[in-house]
Amino acid sequence: MTPKNLTSAAAVFLLLLVVCSATSTGPRTHHHHHRRLPCKRMIFYFHDILYNGHNSENATATIVGAPAWGNTTILAGKNHFGNVVVFDDPITLDNNLHSPPVGRAQGFYLYDKKDIFTAWLGFSFVFNSTDHKGTINFAGADPLMNKTRDISVIGGTGDFFMTRGMATLSTDAFEGEVYFRLRADIRLYECW
Ligand SMILES: *[C@@H]1O[C@H](CO)[C@@H](O)[C@H](O)[C@H]1NC(C)=O
Ligand SMILES: *[C@@H]1O[C@H](CO)[C@@H](O)[C@H](O)[C@H]1NC(C)=O
Ligand SMILES: *[C@@H]1O[C@H](CO)[C@@H](O)[C@H](O)[C@H]1NC(C)=O
Ligand SMILES: *[C@@H]1O[C@H](CO)[C@@H](O)[C@H](O)[C@H]1NC(C)=O
Numbered sequence: 001m002t003p004k005n006l007t008s009a010a011a012v013f014l015l016l017l018v019v020c021s022a023t024s025t026g027p028r029t030h031h032h033h034h035r036r037l038p039c040k041r042m043i044f045y046f047h048d049i050l051y052n053g054h055n056s057e058n059a060t061a062t063i064v065g066a067p068a069w070g071n072t073t074i075l076a077g078k079n080h081f082g083n084v085v086v087f088d089d090p091i092t093l094d095n096n097l098h099s100p101p102v103g104r105a106q107g108f109y110l111y112d113k114k115d116i117f118t119a120w121l122g123f124s125f126v127f128n129s130t131d132h133k134g135t136i137n138f139a140g141a142d143p144l145m146n147k148t149r150d151i152s153v154i155g156g157t158g159d160f161f162m163t164r165g166m167a168t169l170s171t172d173a174f175e176g177e178v179y180f181r182l183r184a185d186i187r188l189y190e191c192w
Pocket of ligand 1: 049055057058097179
């Protein structure tokens with residue numbers, strides 16, 4: 001190597017060092033800026049058939065709380081404000097109520113605004129199949145008039161140990177006050 005070549009080789013080496021140390025400044029800070037891409041994405045449907053006094057054989061949800069002006073058979077006036085519903089809904093891979101369920105959506109929703117339809121959801125997807133074993137836990141505001149609503153994936157167990165992420169809900173069907181079907185587009189950002 002000529003001295004000139006040596007100096008340029010040294011310069012390239014130095015440059016590499018600088019670049020390497022610049023990009024590796026603290027994996028901690030880097031961690032906060034990682035790209036917002038989900039590590040897992042899944043789409044499910046769940047089906048809610050609300051008990052109305054006549055459908056006890058196939059109801060999957062029931063009113064357990066009502067405001068003073070209502071009762072636990074029929075959702076109350078004033079946008080159902082104050083009603084609390086407990087559900088155990090089948091989860092399917094497509095939007096057909098009669099498709100084989102792959103799990104259960106279990107939890108509650110409560111209506112929490114007098115002047116518009118809006119609810120709060122707290123529930124788990126419970127899986128015990130060959131594809132998935134474990135639970136995914138969800139919580140968040142569900143402003144029903146929004147075409148899509150984002151709720152938090154706050155944790156999980158089993159196959160979904162320690163998971164976190166987001167679920168975008170949309171109402172795929174709504175039939176009176178007896179049946180509705182939600183589409184859940186789940187994006188997990190922490191997978192173990
Ligand atoms: C509930 O079951 C009855 C009897 O099988 C059926 O006629 C009705 O359509 C079912 N309701 C829903 C929402 O599937
Ligand atoms: C419940 O309230 C509805 C009206 O909001 C009424 O039609 C129905 O009879 C009530 N049912 C009972 C069991 O009180
Ligand atoms: C899951 O399914 C297996 C096999 O059917 C059963 O033995 C087990 O008790 C189930 N676990 C839960 C938590 O339901
Ligand atoms: C509801 O929709 C509005 C406007 O499209 C949006 O800004 C808001 O984030 C949505 N709320 C939820 C909980 O998704």
